[in-house]
Amino acid sequence: MERLIVKAFVKLGLGSPPEWAVLLIVGLIAGIILLLFILLYEGLGTYIERKVAGDIQVRYGPNRVGPYGILQFVADGLKLFFKEDIIHSQADRLLFRVAPYIVFTGSFVGLAAIPFSAEWYAGRLNVGVLFILATTSLVVAGLAMAGWAQANKWGLLGGMRSVAQIVSYEVAVGIALLVPVVHIGSLDLQSAVLYQKKGWGILGWNIFHDPFTLIAFFIYFTAAIAECNRTPFDLPEGESELVAGYFTEYTGFRFAFFFMAEYGDMFVVSALATCLFLGGWHIPFIEGLIKLPILHNILGSMVFIAKVMVLILIMMWMRWTFPRLRIDQLMALNWKRLIPAGLLMLLLASLWDLIFDGKGFFELIGIIK
Amino acid sequence: MIRSQEMLINMGPQHPSTHGVLRLILRTDGEFVYDVEPCIGYLHRSLEKIAENLTYPQFIPITDRLDYLAAINCNFVYCHTVERLMGIEVPLRAQYIRVIACELNRIASHLIMFGTMGMDMGAFTPFLYAIRERERINDLLEELTGARLTYNYIRIGGVAHDLPDGWKEKCLEFINYFRPKIKEYNDLLSYNVIFMKRLGGVGVLTKEDAINYGVTGPNLRATGFKWDLRKNMPYSSYDKFDFEVPVGTGEGGKLGDAFDRYMLRIKEMMESTKIIEQALLSLPEGEIMAKVPRVLKVKEGEVYFGAENPRGETGFYIKSNGGTKPERVKIRGASFSNIHALKKVLQGVLIQDLVAIVGSFDIILPESDR
Amino acid sequence: MKAIKEIGWAIKTLVIGLLVTVKYWFKPGSEITVQYPDERLTPAPRFRGILFNDVERCTGCGICKMTCPIECIEIENYGKGKARRPIHYAINIGQCMFCGLCVESCPEGCLIHTDRYEGSVYDLKDLYYQFVTEEQKKRFMELADKGIPVKEEAK
Numbered sequence: 001m002e003r004l005i006v007k008a009f010v011k012l013g014l015g016s017p018p019e020w021a022v023l024l025i026v027g028l029i030a031g032i033i034l035l036l037f038i039l040l041y042e043g044l045g046t047y048i049e050r051k052v053a054g055d056i057q058v059r060y061g062p063n064r065v066g067p068y069g070i071l072q073f074v075a076d077g078l079k080l081f082f083k084e085d086i087i088h089s090q091a092d093r094l095l096f097r098v099a100p101y102i103v104f105t106g107s108f109v110g111l112a113a114i115p116f117s118a119e120w121y122a123g124r125l126n127v128g129v130l131f132i133l134a135t136t137s138l139v140v141a142g143l144a145m146a147g148w149a150q151a152n153k154w155g156l157l158g159g160m161r162s163v164a165q166i167v168s169y170e171v172a173v174g175i176a177l178l179v180p181v182v183h184i185g186s187l188d189l190q191s192a193v194l195y196q197k198k199g200w201g202i203l204g205w206n207i208f209h210d211p212f213t214l215i216a217f218f219i220y221f222t223a224a225i226a227e228c229n230r231t232p233f234d235l236p237e238g239e240s241e242l243v244a245g246y247f248t249e250y251t252g253f254r255f256a257f258f259f260m261a262e263y264g265d266m267f268v269v270s271a272l273a274t275c276l277f278l279g280g281w282h283i284p285f286i287e288g289l290i291k292l293p294i295l296h297n298i299l300g301s302m303v304f305i306a307k308v309m310v311l312i313l314i315m316m317w318m319r320w321t322f323p324r325l326r327i328d329q330l331m332a333l334n335w336k337r338l339i340p341a342g343l344l345m346l347l348l349a350s351l352w353d354l355i356f357d358g359k360g361f362f363e364l365i366g367i368i369k
Numbered sequence: 370m371i372r373s374q375e376m377l378i379n380m381g382p383q384h385p386s387t388h389g390v391l392r393l394i395l396r397t398d399g400e401f402v403y404d405v406e407p408c409i410g411y412l413h414r415s416l417e418k419i420a421e422n423l424t425y426p427q428f429i430p431i432t433d434r435l436d437y438l439a440a441i442n443c444n445f446v447y448c449h450t451v452e453r454l455m456g457i458e459v460p461l462r463a464q465y466i467r468v469i470a471c472e473l474n475r476i477a478s479h480l481i482m483f484g485t486m487g488m489d490m491g492a493f494t495p496f497l498y499a500i501r502e503r504e505r506i507n508d509l510l511e512e513l514t515g516a517r518l519t520y521n522y523i524r525i526g527g528v529a530h531d532l533p534d535g536w537k538e539k540c541l542e543f544i545n546y547f548r549p550k551i552k553e554y555n556d557l558l559s560y561n562v563i564f565m566k567r568l569g570g571v572g573v574l575t576k577e578d579a580i581n582y583g584v585t586g587p588n589l590r591a592t593g594f595k596w597d598l599r600k601n602m603p604y605s606s607y608d609k610f611d612f613e614v615p616v617g618t619g620e621g622g623k624l625g626d627a628f629d630r631y632m633l634r635i636k637e638m639m640e641s642t643k644i645i646e647q648a649l650l651s652l653p654e655g656e657i658m659a660k661v662p663r664v665l666k667v668k669e670g671e672v673y674f675g676a677e678n679p680r681g682e683t684g685f686y687i688k689s690n691g692g693t694k695p696e697r698v699k700i701r702g703a704s705f706s707n708i709h710a711l712k713k714v715l716q717g718v719l720i721q722d723l724v725a726i727v728g729s730f731d732i733i734l735p736e737s738d739r
Numbered sequence: 740m741k742a743i744k745e746i747g748w749a750i751k752t753l754v755i756g757l758l759v760t761v762k763y764w765f766k767p768g769s770e771i772t773v774q775y776p777d778e779r780l781t782p783a784p785r786f787r788g789i790l791f792n793d794v795e796r797c798t799g800c801g802i803c804k805m806t807c808p809i810e811c812i813e814i815e816n817y818g819k820g821k822a823r824r825p826i827h828y829a830i831n832i833g834q835c836m837f838c839g840l841c842v843e844s845c846p847e848g849c850l851i852h853t854d855r856y857e858g859s860v861y862d863l864k865d866l867y868y869q870f871v872t873e874e875q876k877k878r879f880m881e882l883a884d885k886g887i888p889v890k891e892e893a894k
Contacts, residue, residue, distance in 0.1 A: 052764065053493075054769075055763065055764045055765070055766070055767070056494055056760045056761075056763050056764050057493070057494050057497040057498075057763070058497060058498070058501055058763055058766075058769050058770055058771065058772075059497065059769050059772050060769050060772055060774070153376060153378050154378075157399075157400070157720070160399070161400075231491055231492075232491065232563055234491060235721075238491055238721070239385055239491075240385050240386040240488060240489045240490070240491060240724055241386065241720055241721050241724050242720075243384065243385060317757065317760065317761065317764070318757070320493065320494050320760060321492070321494060321557070321756050321757050321759070321760040322491075322492060322561065322563055322753065322756065323487065323490035323491045323492040323558070323561060323563050323564045323567065324490055324491025324492075324563070324567075324721075325563055325566075325567070326566075326567050326719060326721045326722065327400055327719060327721060328719070329563075329566060329567070337742075337746070423808050426806075426840065427806065427807075427808040427840065428808070429838075429840075430808055430836060430838030430840065431808060433838075494760060501770065501771050504771050505771075508783075511782070511783045511785075511786060512783040512784075512785065513785075514785065515783065515785035515786055515787040515839060515852070516786070516787050516837065516839075519836065519837070519838070521838045521839060521840075529839075529843070530785060533783075533784070533785070553759055556755045556756060556758075556759050557756050557759040557760070558756075560752055560755075561752050561753065561755075561756050562748065562749040562752045562753060563753075565752075
């Protein structure tokens with residue numbers, strides 16, 4: 001990539017570019033690709049969500065715009081784009097305007113550290129897990145801002161709920177993520193995937209490493225749903241209680257930003273789960289047969305996205321099945337169940353590593369080596 | 370507990386979960402609600418005054434607008450009150466058809482309660498499942514009465530139409546289709562851990578409070594008090610059918626909590642299917658209208674009659690001065706009394722509990738505002 | 740121990756709930772939804788749709804007007820006795836609540852409910868349904884002047 005850019009500079013007669021310019025251009029290109037990808041995914045994500053909802057609720061879902069209604073999200077986006085952007089007089093104008101962008105950025109930046117395949121990633125960070133945890137916490141600031149700035153009591157309640165919820169659940173998320181990190185011994189997501197690349201099947205994945213990691217996966221997944229404000233943890237936007245929660249007063253494209261942020265968040269947390277528990281881009285069964293790097297990259301990223309989509313579909317399935325928790329139950333679930341269980345799993349998994357020298361269950365019984 | 374500054378929140382009349390145009394003024398501290406003041410009257414249409422200016426049969430379609438989810442029941446209460454005043458004996462077949470229509474409508478009404486309850490709790494899917502079954506009831510009632518919401522079916526002295534051909538079989542088929550669905554509802558929502566924990570033990574209404582506030586219907590029975598007008602003061606041949614009156618059991622946590630109120634409706638739907646089945650299978654032949662003069666002149670007098678509607682005792686008090694129009698009509702809406710018990714129950718609860726409790730009372734505003 | 744039992748119960752009920760929804764997830768289409776403008780349901784025979792008066796048979800007795808609880812029917816008659824005919828018969832469908840009392844009480848059976856249920860118009864005035872056209876009005880006035888009763892003319 002860098003070499004190509006240097007060549008292009010030379011061809012254009014600009015001479016050899018400085019290092020920072022090359023890095024900037026590489027970053028820009030990667031950013032644009034990721035942004036396009038996430039926008040497309042978010043559009044399709046809303047479509048899939050509505051279709052899943054339709055199927056579960058014995059209705060059709062969108063089926064008018066385009067074949068099978070697949071262009072529905074384009075129509076929705078256009079509609080939101082042309083809607084009047086209302087900022088009412090009591091609102092804190094600056095915060096009101098900034099909040100959606102912060103929320104969206106928080107959900108989007110995490111993608112930078114995620115390896116889509118062996119060679120396709122925006123940046124290989126040696127603190128990838130930490131980076132993603134940090135950026136997803138940025139969402140909280142945006143939600144609190146939005147809740148405060150719109151000077152609406154329902155919005156304020158929604159903002160406060162989201163802060164309380166996301167901040168507490170981040171603890172559970174962090175602890176649950178430590179379990180695979182203990183096995184891997186690195187916070188880098190790419191090496192996490194490489195660590196799970198043992199054996200030809202799916203048994204090398206961390207989720208099958210030992211029973212404690214399996215439980216940690218479920219703890220992580222539960223807490224992650226809460227972090228994305230999805231049902232059954234959608235208290236901040238609980239429409240039957242808080243009208244629309246933190247985006248009550250938002251209209252038009254600003255509202256769309258919150259929506260996209262929700263889907264972006266879902267992608268990031270699912271991608272993190274995939275990297276750390278489900279083998280990332282590791283292609284099960286036919287991994288060794290693919291020799292061509294480009295083919296491997298394409299297949300790998302497809303497998304990766306498929307794994308992420310499965311997790312997202314499970315989130316949607318849960319959303320259209322469960323009722324919502326109460327705020328005290330939500331806190332009790334986190335502090336009294338998930339975090340103690342997570343800590344216990346961390347302890348047991350560390351002991352496992354100590355006793356069995358980092359070998360997984362299937363390695364020990366000799367199915368994979 | 371530490372109390373900080375109070376916040377006054379206005380919930381409704383336009384709010385996703387206030388079931389119509391109920392307005393609740395909440396005094397909250399964060400998530401805690403300290404005081405609630407229900408404000409009613411946004412749907413006042415002065416139906417009682419309208420009744421004084423209409424002849425007796427003309428008022429029947431207006432009663433559809435009382436409790437629009439159970440319009441036939443309201444028709445029935447009004448017509449039966451006038452019948453009692455006039456001393457008309459309704460033919461047995463008409464009585465049975467009335468029972469069938471009323472119980473079908475009761476199921477439809479409880480289905481809406483079940484669905485909106487789920488929706489208030491954040492589960493959207495049960496609502497659509499409930500609507501799916503209600504659609505079939507609507508189809509049945511459309512065939513029977515000619516309308517899908519404001520049926521205007523029951524007449525003074527009988528019913529407007531006889532059962533159409535093949536309707537009996539369709540109705541029995543529906544009963545058989547519907548019964549397994551109740552289990553599905555229980556699997557999906559009732560016994561879901563989140564749902565049970567949300568409703569169990571919140572909004573406890575004691576038997577004494579319920580009686581003092583004049584709460585009737587499922588809300589009263591959920592407190593463990595067995596009081597069903599269909600059993601206790603049988604009317605319209607309800608005494609000929611074998612059904613049980615479910616009462617609150619406290620399986621959610623405490624007796625008379627929101628879960629009891631919810632669960633009672635699910636059980637009542639089952640009992641209603643029993644009544645419909647019995648009535649359909651033992652439907653007598655005969656007239657569907659008693660001999661009623663074309664122009665109704667009601668002899669002087671007054672009468673009160675209350676019947677067990679899906680939401681409780683709906684009653685009409687009619688005073689006649691011998692003319693073709695009533696002198697005074699007083700409507701006792703069940704929801705009116707039920708709303709006022711809310712203030713007692715909704716103290717020191719969370720906002721989310723508030724939504725659940727208001728949902729579990731299953732109030733309907735046109736009936737209370739009239 | 741109690742906590743573990745509770746977690747087991749929780750997981751069990753959640754899974755039961757998920758199994759209910761997944762059963763419908765993979766059933767394509769819908770059992771009950773009708774794709775409205777493309778497919779339409781036929782209303783039941785008793786369906787009380789928009790009113791229609793066959794004014795050729797109407798005697799202008801005014802019973803429908805008397806029974807209507809909300810007075811949305813207007814009748815203006817011409818002629819006397821058996822030759823009486825309506826020269827203006829209008830129903831304000833915007834007010835009408837489709838209770839069907841007028842149809843039940845109509846002695847001639849000329850006022851009926853159609854199975855039409857789509858009544859949306861661009862102008863509120865269009866909801867004011869006039870059933871006697873100008874030519875009919877002229878003809879009815881002539882017939883009434885000649886003293887021909889409604890029933891005989893219809894033969």
